[in-house]
Amino acid sequence: MVRDYDAYHRYMAARLVMPFAWGKTANDCISHGAGAIRAQNGRDVLVGLNWSTAIGAGRVIARQGGLEAMISARLARTAPALAHRGDIGAVAGDTYLGGLAIVVIDGATVIGPGGMRFPRSALTLAWGID
Numbered sequence: 366m367v368r369d370y371d372a373y374h375r376y377m378a379a380r381l382v383m384p385f386a387w388g389k390t391a392n393d394c395i396s397h398g399a400g401a402i403r404a405q406n407g408r409d410v411l412v413g414l415n416w417s418t419a420i421g422a423g424r425v426i427a428r429q430g431g432l433e434a435m436i437s438a439r440l441a442r443t444a445p446a447l448a449h450r451g452d453i454g455a456v457a458g459d460t461y462l463g464g465l466a467i468v469v470i471d472g473a474t475v476i477g478p479g480g481m482r483f484p485r486s487a488l489t490l491a492w493g494i495d
Contacts, residue, residue, distance in 0.1 A: 368405040368495075373451050376404035377469070381480040388417045394467040395422065395432075397478040398453045401469040402440075402494045405451050410439040432463045433490060440492035448491035455490040456483050465489070 380400065383392045389411055390396060399411045414429075416422040429435035433455070440453060448454060448470045456475060458466025468475035470491065474482045 368451055370405070370451070372404040373401060376401060377471070377476065380478065381476070383479065385479045387419050387422055389415050391417075392478045393422065394458070394477055398467040398469055401451060402453065405494060408494070426463065432465050432467070436467065436490075436492055440494060443491050443493045445485070445488035445491040448488070448493065452494055453492045454488040456487045457489060 380392060380397060385392055387393045388396060389399075395411070399409070402408055402410055414425050416425050426432050426435055429438065436453065436455070443452065445454060450470060450472055452470045454468050454470050454475055455465040456468055456477075457464060466477055468477045468481075468483065468488075470485065470488070473485050475485055475488060476482055
């Protein structure tokens with residue numbers, strides 16, 4: 366599958382200034398990562414999942430077996446060192462979400478919602494989007 370990096374860059378530029386908000390179409394870490402995937406290849410990895418609050422997100426994640434299991438059921442795991450720009454990763458995060466936060470890999474850094482940036486070395490997990 367070919368990635369649309371122009372759409373990816375437009376998406377990321379728009380999301381960097383968008384405040385954090387819970388919801389599948391909002392700007393929490395899960396929707397942020399899923400939107401980056403959709404921008405690159407048109408794939409909706411969250412089909413059938415919906416939430417609008419932190420509690421709702423927690424329920425969805427719990428029903429999926431946890432955040433790592435939820436993402437792994439939709440994307441192929443890869444070693445963090447082998448992940449490409451636009452792939453999805455996880456860094457240590459809120460204990461509410463199982464201690465993980467989803468980020469988008471962007472070269473030497475990873476980006477979360479609202480422009481949160483971490484060094485790529487902070488990745489604990491990664492998934493390829495192809």
